[in-house]
Amino acid sequence: MVTADDRGRTGGLPGVLKGLATTARTALRPTHTAEYPDVAPSLPPRSRGVIALLEENCTSCMLCARECPDWCIFIDSHKETIPAPTPGGRERQRNVLDRFAIDFSLCMYCGICVEVCPFDALHWSPQFEYAETDIRDLLHEKERLGAWMPTVPPPPALDERSAEPAEVAAANRPARGTGLVGGGAARPPRTVRPKVVREQPSTPPQDDP
């Protein structure tokens, strides 16, 4: 039963006609269907598709493997001795990465490894089409992880009037030991902390009445 109240809410149009009007209007509008395999989806920036590895940057420091909450990163490395560049000099050692693998069947895409890497060897790539029919095939070695590196987008632009990125600030800083008198003193402090000033109480404590 249509009451006067109902009629008021549907704008004077019986609900039956309103239904027809709504469907007709929807039919004339563009559809919402995402034709995924044919049309690539437009992903938001910083989409977490897969973790790509830039092998040259990795020092086998193991920070990512240790921080990983579900231990899905496997790293093998060995040390190599580099002969001294000058006769009589000291030999140096460096880490050589043998194996770097991420098991994406365990990975929960938290991104802690990407955050924690001190040398920017790990990056988020929006690439997500790497499903496998067998769960064991989701363990990807460093060749496959490296192959995703070209799909990593450039970092999104900074917000307007935001602070200078740390890398840029470091590069623009004057080099250490310019040789000028007082040059060292002119260098800004490495970390700027607000100076803690303990204020003395301005008024003496009032006596109890």
Next chain:
Amino acid sequence: MTLLEATLRAVAALAAFLVLPLLVGQAEHKVMAHMQGRLGPMYAGGFHGWAQLVADGVKFVQKEDITPRAADRWVFRLAPAVALVPYLVALALVPVHPGVAAVDVPGSLVLVLAATSVGALGTLMAGWSSANKYSLIGGLRAAAQLVSYELPIVLALASVALAGGSLSLAVLTERWSPLWLLWQLPGAVVFLVAAVAELQRPPFDMPVADAELVMGAWTEYTGLRFAFFLLSEYAGIVVMSLLFATLWLGGWHGPLPDALGWLWTLLKGFVVALLVIWVRVAWPRLREDQLQRLAWLWLVPLALGQLLLTGVGVVLGW
């Protein structure tokens, strides 16, 4: 009528029977999808999924044909044919062009009515013989619906027959004049509503209300027999739409030369079929008691009033 001519007419009717329901079905897929903000089938056949229903048919043929052990075997197996064949008969009777119908009989209006009523019997047989409570309730609902909605259809058609002074569809269409659009309007509305109910299409699809009755009388059917029920539903839409187009919208009457009359009939029929689809998308299902209320308190009195109006008009010689 020679044997060759009879064969040709039969083949033509069969071809129309196999093609037109698929056209309507495909239109329903696409129109319903767009009304819901979707695209509908896009792959089968390559271009906008034009072959989707052909692919569905191929799939249905491959399915196993199951007859429940407790079912009334012969009735169960015969029901899809009983639902399907009458619509073939009805479609053969519809005139699409001046003097062109697969079968031209003097009392074609009565024959069409009889055929469409028999078609609904298939649902009843299926519901009764399936040995399934959902099928049974679906069949009973279908029976209740048919009893209620046959009457408005008959009364509405009787009004047109009275106005045209004939029981032949071809003659009635010939005598149609644009004045009928106004004069026979109440009867047209009654027929359209009652036809949608007779076809058990939403918003009158209580016999197959899937939330309550699984698939109503069709619950136990599989494979080709199930496909026949679906085909009969769409064939029913074609028959009812063409009937509406010929009797109330003037069939082949149109502005272009007479040679294009068949195109007008098909076009008008297709527009009516689109309306049936549109109504399905836009409106929710009625409750069982609302269904009976609509039939007996609105459609039957309206149809009787139309009959009265037509009688007055005929006597006064409009």
